[in-house]
Amino acid sequence: MEYPIWFIPGLSKGMIMAAISVIHVFVSQFAVGGGIYLVWMERRVLKNQERLMEGRAQALTGSSEQAVLLDWLRGHTKFFLLLTMVFGALTGVAIWFTMSVINPAATSALLHIFLWIWAAEWVFFLLEVAALLLYHYSYPMAYGLSGQECAGRISPRTHLWIGYIYAISGYMSLVLINGVICFMLTPGDSLASGSLFAAFFNPTFFPSMVFRTGLCLLLAGLFALFSMSSAVRVQDTQARRALARHNSLWVIVPFLVLLAGAIWYFFALPPDRQAAMLRGSADIHPFARSFACILPIIFLLGLLAYVRAEKLRLPLAALILCSGLVLVGSFEWLREAGRRPWVIPDYMYSNTVRPEADGTARIVREQGLAAVSGWIKGVPPAALDRRSQDGGRADGGLSRGELIFAQQCGLCHAVGGSRLDILPRVQRFAQAGLEAQIRGQGAAPLDYMPPFYGSGQDLKELAAYLNLLRDAEK
Amino acid sequence: MLLISPPMVLPASWGLIKILLLATFFIHLLFMNILLGSVVLAAVNAFKPSPTPRRAFGFAALGAPAGNYAAMSGNLSLAPGLMALTVNFGVAPLLFAQVAYGSYLYASSVLMAIWWMSVPLLAMLAYYGLYVAKEGQPAGLGGRRLLLGLILAVLLCVAFIHVNNHSLMLRPDRWVAWFAAPGGALLNLGDPTLLPRYSHFIISALAVGGLFLALRADRLLRLGKIAGNRMRLKRGLSWFFWASLVQFPIGLWFLFALPDPARDLFLGQDLLASFAMLLAIIGSVAALFAARAGRVRICAGFTLGVVFVMVCIRDLARDALLGPLPPALALPIDQGQTAALVIFLLVTGLGLVALAWMIRIAWQLFCVPPAGSTGTNDAASNTGRS
Numbered sequence: 001m002e003y004p005i006w007f008i009p010g011l012s013k014g015m016i017m018a019a020i021s022v023i024h025v026f027v028s029q030f031a032v033g034g035g036i037y038l039v040w041m042e043r044r045v046l047k048n049q050e051r052l053m054e055g056r057a058q059a060l061t062g063s064s065e066q067a068v069l070l071d072w073l074r075g076h077t078k079f080f081l082l083l084t085m086v087f088g089a090l091t092g093v094a095i096w097f098t099m100s101v102i103n104p105a106a107t108s109a110l111l112h113i114f115l116w117i118w119a120a121e122w123v124f125f126l127l128e129v130a131a132l133l134l135y136h137y138s139y140p141m142a143y144g145l146s147g148q149e150c151a152g153r154i155s156p157r158t159h160l161w162i163g164y165i166y167a168i169s170g171y172m173s174l175v176l177i178n179g180v181i182c183f184m185l186t187p188g189d190s191l192a193s194g195s196l197f198a199a200f201f202n203p204t205f206f207p208s209m210v211f212r213t214g215l216c217l218l219l220a221g222l223f224a225l226f227s228m229s230s231a232v233r234v235q236d237t238q239a240r241r242a243l244a245r246h247n248s249l250w251v252i253v254p255f256l257v258l259l260a261g262a263i264w265y266f267f268a269l270p271p272d273r274q275a276a277m278l279r280g281s282a283d284i285h286p287f288a289r290s291f292a293c294i295l296p297i298i299f300l301l302g303l304l305a306y307v308r309a310e311k312l313r314l315p316l317a318a319l320i321l322c323s324g325l326v327l328v329g330s331f332e333w334l335r336e337a338g339r340r341p342w343v344i345p346d347y348m349y350s351n352t353v354r355p356e357a358d359g360t361a362r363i364v365r366e367q368g369l370a371a372v373s374g375w376i377k378g379v380p381p382a383a384l385d386r387r388s389q390d391g392g393r394a395d396g397g398l399s400r401g402e403l404i405f406a407q408q409c410g411l412c413h414a415v416g417g418s419r420l421d422i423l424p425r426v427q428r429f430a431q432a433g434l435e436a437q438i439r440g441q442g443a444a445p446l447d448y449m450p451p452f453y454g455s456g457q458d459l460k461e462l463a464a465y466l467n468l469l470r471d472a473e474k
Numbered sequence: 475m476l477l478i479s480p481p482m483v484l485p486a487s488w489g490l491i492k493i494l495l496l497a498t499f500f501i502h503l504l505f506m507n508i509l510l511g512s513v514v515l516a517a518v519n520a521f522k523p524s525p526t527p528r529r530a531f532g533f534a535a536l537g538a539p540a541g542n543y544a545a546m547s548g549n550l551s552l553a554p555g556l557m558a559l560t561v562n563f564g565v566a567p568l569l570f571a572q573v574a575y576g577s578y579l580y581a582s583s584v585l586m587a588i589w590w591m592s593v594p595l596l597a598m599l600a601y602y603g604l605y606v607a608k609e610g611q612p613a614g615l616g617g618r619r620l621l622l623g624l625i626l627a628v629l630l631c632v633a634f635i636h637v638n639n640h641s642l643m644l645r646p647d648r649w650v651a652w653f654a655a656p657g658g659a660l661l662n663l664g665d666p667t668l669l670p671r672y673s674h675f676i677i678s679a680l681a682v683g684g685l686f687l688a689l690r691a692d693r694l695l696r697l698g699k700i701a702g703n704r705m706r707l708k709r710g711l712s713w714f715f716w717a718s719l720v721q722f723p724i725g726l727w728f729l730f731a732l733p734d735p736a737r738d739l740f741l742g743q744d745l746l747a748s749f750a751m752l753l754a755i756i757g758s759v760a761a762l763f764a765a766r767a768g769r770v771r772i773c774a775g776f777t778l779g780v781v782f783v784m785v786c787i788r789d790l791a792r793d794a795l796l797g798p799l800p801p802a803l804a805l806p807i808d809q810g811q812t813a814a815l816v817i818f819l820l821v822t823g824l825g826l827v828a829l830a831w832m833i834r835i836a837w838q839l840f841c842v843p844p845a846g847s848t849g850t851n852d853a854a855s856n857t858g859r860s
């Protein structure tokens with residue numbers, strides 16, 4: 001309402017947001033779990049080195065395997081750096097940029113409410129950048145890998161500590177962002193009390209932390225299996241088998257944590273959110289089903305990689321990785337869809353309208369949207385609208401009905417787009433039917449949609465635009 | 475018309491948010507300048523023809539190894555790390571700017587949505603390109619030219635989009651263009667401040683890129699590494715000098731392109747703004763003299779000061795152009811914001827300690843030569859235990 005709208009009729013803004021978000025979450029949660037994985041593995045190597053030096057029989061591997069493992073770890077660190085710090089970080093920035101132009105009102109609210117949480121998250125981001133760069137580039141100086149002669153300039157223990165800083169910073173980023181994301185699903189009583197503490201530690205904060213911790217560690221295992229089969233191949237058969245088994249365990253064990261977290265998460269949701277997820281609408285149902293199907297598949301693939309560790313090749317590793325992407329995608333979609341019709345429950349609808357925003361709702365109902373928004377006022381109402389022969393505005397701009405559509409419907413619905421296309425949805429109705437349908441939004445059975453916000457005249461303008469669309473489609 | 479959306483009540487004082495905005499933007503600008511300047515230096519020298527025998531002799535006399543490119547692309551090895559830090563330090567000021575000036579910044583971002591959303595993608599391309607330039611060694615001169623040319627073009631595009639957005643946010647009168655073009659493809663091309671503003675940023679990057687090359691060369695010379703570094707020091711300072719000199723007419727162009735309320739501030743109407751402008755000019759002149767005298771560290775000191783004052787000047791101009799903000803809406807979660815601020819400050823404090831420890835290790839590993847061929851010099855380890 002208060003901001004201009006980015007509007008291209010066939011463009012599904014929800015799809016753009018979802019695609020960037022899923023890819024980012026996939027890589028960034030690998031960044032969190034992968035950081036823990038890297039220091040875990042390095043610590044394991046160090047322990048083993050100590051055992052070897054002491055000549056103890058219970059050393060896990062021989063010195064040659066140790067060298068192979070270290071070389072692989074260094075290669076995997078580089079793979080990790082190139083993927084997470086470049087792609088992961090910039091897709092994170094891309095989510096922010098995209099959200100800022102698709103839904104500036106919600107972005108603004110979240111940045112204001114959680115300013116210091118975001119600021120603290122940025123500090124951890126800075127530590128992640130610095131620690132990961134140093135961790136990667138000092139590897140040869142700690143271990144003298146790949147024939148380089150600079151070993152011994154830093155002790156392996158110091159190198160490990162740099163890794164700990166990365167891992168802790170990555171995990172803290174997850175903790176902070178998790179609080180904000182969960183607030184968008186279950187703000188609890190924080191909006192009534194105005195308490196930031198309640199907003200952050202909201203009803204799904206802890207179950208979501210358990211779920212995401214399991215997911216991050218599982219992704220670390222998936223990517224390690226993929227990396228050792230593709231970008232950083234391990235040639236030595238013995239070492240390869242041992243590493244594949246170890247990495248498979250990083251899929252199998254965290255899976256159990258993830259599963260427990262998912263169950264707890266669901267039961268921590270308030271009944272209306274549970275109902276939204278179980279609603280089984282065309283938009284939610286495929287993702288609920290794919291989430292339920294991919295869970296056993298990913299577990300079985302992890303087991304298969306463990307049992308057939310010596311035969312692990314790229315196709316299986318890639319399949320396991322793809323199943324991880326499906327898992328992340330289905331879960332994130334379910335979580336997003338479960339919020340409908342809200343973007344922040346009880347505060348802002350998914351079309352950025354606030355239920356009773358500062359007394360403006362009455363003005364809008366009585367005088368129309370143009371009374372509170374210059375962006376709508378600047379577009380002439382239908383009666384004054386000069387149109388070209390094909391029905392579009394003479395200057396190429398939006399008609400008022402189209403603008404109201406863009407503002408109140410366009411965040412979810414596209415015109416002829418791939419997702420929630422409005423065209424088939426208006427086919428069944430005449431103008432009066434469309435008006436009744438719009439008026440019925442926000443109450444059962446259309447309670448998954450926000451109520452229409454505007455005067456009777458605004459509603460007529462919107463219905464007239466939809467009518468035009470229907471006629472054009474015919 | 476009510477095109478400017480009401481802001482939300484800030485969760486902390488305006489002054490504190492402003493300080494954080496300016497401090498983080500200053501650091502972002504430094505990293506951005508070094509990065510962009512370094513890429514320009516490398517790209518320009520990659521496109522220069524091979525030195526004539528006479529010039530090659532001159533190179534050799536200065537201890538330079540293999541002509542223009544090898545001498546002037548030294549910063550490229552640091553470029554991926556610089557890019558990471560530029561992005562990181564770009565996040566913080568944008569966060570604070572969105573909170574402080576969201577009423578304007580969100581609107582301008584929506585108007586140019588397609589360009590704005592392409593920024594992370596372009597930055598990613600440049601980022602991967604820099605890794606290839608650092609490690610992949612593109613095939614032959616043609617490959618190197620192509621790669622550096624592409625990286626430079628992409629970075630210049632990113633800068634152009636930023637300058638468009640941050641100038642468009644200051645011109646609500648130009649937002650009405652949206653009514654005819656709501657597809658997010660607008661730019662602020664008709665704004666008379668756009669070109670001088672953009673040129674001012676880019677030329678400043680050339681100067682700081684040259685200065686950084688000279689600073690590194692100076693450090694290596696002090697460590698006794700002569701090969702090529704006298705040449706780098708001389709030419710780095712020369713880039714700095716000439717680019718900084720060009721900044722004076724461009725700065726004047728920018729100043730006089732500003733609308734009255736902002737321009738007059740710096741021409742005596744406001745004491746603080748005029749003093750800041752005078753300080754920046756004096757600092758720039760001092761840096762030029764230091765560069766001519768070959769005093770690279772003094773030159774760097776003055777330049778740091780000038781960049782910071784320029785950041786403040788930019789802020790004064792922005793506030794003058796925007797005028798008072800509309801009345802603010804209530805913040806829905808207002809309890810516990812001070813506690814959250816304290817947590818942020820604690821995290822920042824701890825983060826700075828960890829950062830200082832890592833910088834110390836990095837300095838000892840990458841900037842201090844090994845102590846003898848047999849020495850292990852595990853100072854990093856010692857600091858780690860201390």
